[in-house]
Amino acid sequence: MFPQVRMRRLRRTDALRELVAETHWDPGRLVAPLFVVAGRGVKRPITTLPGHHHMSPDAAAEEARALWDLGIRAVLLFGVIPDEEKDDVGSAAFDPQGPVHQALGAIARATPRMVRITDVCLDEYTSHGHCGVFDGREVHNDATLPLLDRVAVSHAEAGADIVAPSDMMDGRVAHIRAALDSAGFSSVAILAYAAKFASAFYGPFRAAAGSTPAVGDRCGYQEDPRNAREALREVDLDVAEGADLVMVKPAMPYLDIIRRVRERTLLPLVAYQVSGEYAMLESAIAAGLIDGDRARRESLDAIFRAGADLVITYLCRWAAQGGAAR
Secondary structure (H helix, E strand, O other): OOOOOOHHHHHHHHHHHHOOOOOOOOOOHHEEEEOOOOOOOEEEOOOOOOOOOOEEEHHHHHHHHHHHHHHOEEEEEEEEHHHHOOOOOOHHHHOOOOOHHHHHHHHHHHEEEEEEEEOOOOOOOOOOOOOOOOOOEEEEHHHHHHHHHHHHHHHHOOOOOOOEEEOOOOHOOOOOOOOOOOOHOOOOOEEEEEEEEEHHHHHHHHHHHOOOOOOOOOOOOEEEEEEOOHHHHHHHHHHHHHHOOOEEEEOOHHHHHHHHHHHHOOOOOOEEOOOOOHHHHHHHHHHHOOOOOHHHHHHHHHHHHHHEEEOOOHHHHHHHHOOOOO
């Protein structure tokens, strides 16, 4: 007890604090989301995500090269298409000429060692904006699974290292694993959006991806924000079905879930610091309400401290360009 115990002894200098810091991370632990559109030479600012762009495959390849040079080792690709190209089943999601497929090849040529992760879902490609086969009232789970298989296999054929199903259909991890293996892609990993909540923090992303549901919401298949045990059951099921990595999404509102998942599985644990989290931070920073670098670092520290191994974040460039330094 005091005065023998003085907790401030190890806080006296920057060097001492760094020496005994319990949480460490670097840009190599971050994953950069990229929004890919058709065309060439396109790099169009996304108004809802300041600092980010809609990019054609060639521009995405240039961005991936720049990120690699800064120390980022993985990208997560989302496809964005015009409304007139969408249909009821999201068939553009498995079109080999689609923007994600073309970007996979372009990135592989530009930066062969970059880990290429793809979002496997239908919401960005369906006319109704839902993640599966929709009859106007509900999304049909089992009818959606073969479509997700086609998306995942098409991404593997185009050069994905990891496919990440975000649809939240029951049984999709096992279904996709079987499809990949049958197609000769047993080495392609699955990152399961295991604990994905029906959150209010997805708004800026949905505007950027054009994936807002035209009718209804996603509460019927994404998880209830009030439930922790339900999320843990989802994680257990995805692990049992063959997931290679599991994800908690969003991150900061669900730090308790990240901790509980970390204690539950030995698989690599990914957390997604989603668009709404980023937008809140950047809005407060722009308004001069908080210290930008400190707030960004603290937000990532919290996610890693909770137990994440990797964080998908819109802060990748900031972190890699010196923001991670203290």
